[in-house]
Amino acid sequence: MNLNIELASRTNNMGENIIREILKVVSRPGMISLAGGIPSPESFPIELFENLQKSVISKYKSEAFQYGPTEGFLPLREELVSILANEGIEATAKQIMITSGSQGTLDAIGKILINKGDIIAVESPTYLGALSAFNPYEPAYIGIKSDEEGLIPKDLDKVLSENSVKFIYLIPTFQNPTGKTLSKSRREEIAKIIIKHNALLIEDNPYSSLRYKGENIKPIASLCPENSVYISTLSKIFAPGLRIGYYVAPEKIRYWLTLAKQGIDLHTSSYNQALAAEYISGGYLQAQIEKNVELYKPKQIAMLNALQAYMPKGFTWSKPDGGMFIWVEGPKNYNMKELNILAMEQGVAFVPGEVFFSQKDEGKNTLRLNFTMASPEVIDLAIKKLGELFDK
Amino acid sequence: MNLNIELASRTNNMGENIIREILKVVSRPGMISLAGGIPSPESFPIELFENLQKSVISKYKSEAFQYGPTEGFLPLREELVSILANEGIEATAKQIMITSGSQGTLDAIGKILINKGDIIAVESPTYLGALSAFNPYEPAYIGIKSDEEGLIPKDLDKVLSENSVKFIYLIPTFQNPTGKTLSKSRREEIAKIIIKHNALLIEDNPYSSLRYKGENIKPIASLCPENSVYISTLSKIFAPGLRIGYYVAPEKIRYWLTLAKQGIDLHTSSYNQALAAEYISGGYLQAQIEKNVELYKPKQIAMLNALQAYMPKGFTWSKPDGGMFIWVEGPKNYNMKELNILAMEQGVAFVPGEVFFSQKDEGKNTLRLNFTMASPEVIDLAIKKLGELFDK
Incomplete structure (x- = not known):
């Protein structure tokens, strides 16, 4: 027998998170992801954990597990x-x-x-x-x-x-x-x-x-x-x-x-x-903030330079002082959801900007780019590919 | 100016968790707690964490932090x-x-x-x-x-x-x-x-x-x-x-x-x-299950024996085959919420059973006892005190 359960009405409001769906595709080998909003794995202070763990146990004992x-x-x-x-x-x-x-x-x-x-x-x-x-x-x-x-x-x-x-x-x-x-x-x-x-x-x-x-x-x-x-x-x-x-x-x-x-x-x-x-x-924490700024700053510069070099006429983008993202707006007739599918076929993924709008049918010509994951060289290559795709 | 925010109607349904309130009192030095539902700190495999941590880092690297x-x-x-x-x-x-x-x-x-x-x-x-x-x-x-x-x-x-x-x-x-x-x-x-x-x-x-x-x-x-x-x-x-x-x-x-x-x-x-x-x-996990059974079984036996020895006439209790709790029912005219306050004054805390009922005004004569935290000797002492209190 098939369970025929009626969901709560609020559940209709829970949509698939499109970014998580894109990230599944992105984990395929060879894909360059400008889609996530996640820190670079290089940034994690893995080498500290042995001492942190010892210090937690000697200081807090069972309280840390209760x-x-x-x-x-x-x-x-x-x-x-x-x-x-x-x-x-x-x-x-x-x-x-x-x-x-x-x-x-x-x-x-x-x-x-x-x-x-x-x-x-x-x-x-x-x-x-x-x-x-x-x-x-x-x-x-x-x-x-x-x-x-x-x-x-x-x-x-x-x-x-x-x-x-x-x-x-x-x-x-x-x-x-x-x-x-x-x-x-x-x-x-x-x-x-x-x-x-x-x-x-x-x-x-x-x-x-x-x-x-x-x-x-x-x-x-x-x-x-x-x-x-x-x-x-x-x-x-x-x-x-x-x-x-x-x-x-x-x-x-x-x-x-x-x-x-x-x-x-x-x-x-x-x-x-x-x-x-x-x-x-x-x-x-303070030391790692400095390390992460050093890690991400050249990546952001690489992306801004590449956008300048490769984006076609009619495109504009934000020039942030920090963070993880650059926002790109194309000409009004561009549909970035469709273009993202083409881009992924060519090995580059971004997030179509429309998913960030609370109202439907807004931002179809926009996209979000993340620069924390890829290296400056790979970012340059990826933006070049996007520039060519958007120029067609 | 005072922020005058209207809460969601569902928020009216969020009550104080009485057990957490009791646990705050119970953390005072000298209090014997039969109130919690928490594992004994002795049971935590703290000695394993150094190796577990090393093994996690060598096997999963940055994935464990992402x-x-x-x-x-x-x-x-x-x-x-x-x-x-x-x-x-x-x-x-x-x-x-x-x-x-x-x-x-x-x-x-x-x-x-x-x-x-x-x-x-x-x-x-x-x-x-x-x-x-x-x-x-x-x-x-x-x-x-x-x-x-x-x-x-x-x-x-x-x-x-x-x-x-x-x-x-x-x-x-x-x-x-x-x-x-x-x-x-x-x-x-x-x-x-x-x-x-x-x-x-x-x-x-x-x-x-x-x-x-x-x-x-x-x-x-x-x-x-x-x-x-x-x-x-x-x-x-x-x-x-x-x-x-x-x-x-x-x-x-x-x-x-x-x-x-x-x-x-x-x-x-x-x-x-x-x-x-x-x-x-x-x-x-399997090893620890055996260790925890060895740790808790004598505590449960001590509590069942003490209940048999000290509870006044008219009291009954469950005889579980496992777990962390024993359920006690007193005569209908007993109010265990009031008696818990008196018990805490004497250094013993339990949970009045009425908090476990979804309908109001049920189970006023009941209480829940936990046996995982105290030693068998302390459990005996605590139940003796409760027996004397309930006998008045």
Whole structure:
């Protein structure tokens, strides 16, 4: 007999994550992937793990293997105080909460906040994983307009004036997928607008330590902390496979996020949190940020140079100061989803930009390129191939 | 200005987990805890981690630190094939899915299946963590009647005949909180009833390897695999702090659970999955099961003997063949929530049984005792104190 189970209505909102589908194809030998958004395996501090593991066991013993508090492992939260202060966020250890990657925060936020039909304001385009986290809770999205400098504050003000918005989700620094960074003056304007409307900002900041030029700019959350959930992660520097994210939020939201997390996964891996605590206290995070910047900067330069050399007329692209991505826009009549299939046949994969839009039929002429995985030489070759393909 | 955010309606269903509140009190020095449901720290194979870590790095290198597939780390899934076969479940590696503890499966099941008001049939009492996972999706519960042998099949048949039940959630072996195990003949009856109604069973089996006497009984899921999601975990043997659970489910449910997990946490820690794969392939799991049985069996005997020696007239308790818990029922007029407060003042903590009931005002005269944490001598002392308290 065939089980005939009726799914929850929210389940209709769970789409295949197209990036993960592309990544399956990309793992084939010989394929050059500009599709992922993942750190280079060269960047992982594998050589440290023997000592980290010894140090965890001698310091924390069985505590590293036992059930732990939902809020997170206190020694890690204590280490994150100064990391967050460097990022511009003031918080005590007990105000810093650990989650299973920043995805774990995004899911819990959706869970405690979104009623069916609630409006969420997002950058357009925005991070696909955030949409995957929020979609099952059946929100409606409003895309806020952007220009070459990123989100336009006036349009945010207009959206907040005309709609009852549950929260605003932004990645102000080295945005995924565009790589763009909001200027200091735009951040100040946005913080004022958020305070004026007493709105809630969810600020996602996974990339800010990967800065290749220019000066650090403080998060918007530092300008309106009482209206902000600030989310970051160790995935882009230490190692994504450990699944360690963290956030700082107003007390009431923190309370409910913690209760939600009890039902979601009880707590994040104690052992991995202990490893992360030893990693940070050993001073390795700062050293690795410098190493990763050295590793990625030439790759980004190679990609920007190759785009300049090989892209046909009518193409434009972002010139980010850091992060992992470059955003390319082709002429309006280009369909990058179809072109990606042709590109993959020629051994190069990218992500069609349309998947990053919350509304259908937007961004069909755009694509996201990642430069952290391939070498500068391979990046040059891949962009040359794309240039030839796009020129036909 | 005070942020005045409206929570999602589902958030009203997220209650404080009373056990976690009790555990906070219990961590005070000098307190004897019979409250938790956690493995003894003595049981963790800490001495293995140095070699496991080396083996993971030499075998899997950067893959153990990178983003991984939502479905799970394939070498671990391959190792679990024979573990599951031993538990009575036939599945290929690709049919075995890894989650962040079994809590991760329970949450995802609620997410893909439960519409507001859907009926879930549960044992009464049942596992509090399952209720915490399901509650945010706003189900209604029907408790199925039990006797001294556990769930009564006829009552399940009646419940399924009279109601449209989304799924049945059961812990048939060494149940939490009662410790009871359903007999082979009851399992056969239940499987027939499930097939007759073409119902969906969620079978949670965290404790079955902790058997102190009697013979293994195959899971109900082995008798009706097409109607079952079978869930287990490495938390009760290897180490809960690694957060590794796993499940086997019909293809359609597995597909949607995987999509849901993409939005929840992308995937479970690659590093911990790799450690678990090396742990199982090294033959350590089987060895540790034997060690843990040796560790816990005398503790359970001490508790059963102490209950016999010290409990006043009118008290009865379960005599489980394994697991971590004994369930005690006092006379109807006893209020164990109030008595637990008095007990904690005297340095002994347990969990009032009422928290394990899906309906209010049930089980006020019941309590759950855990015997895995304290030594046999301390257990004797604690039960003596409880006996004196209950005798007043």
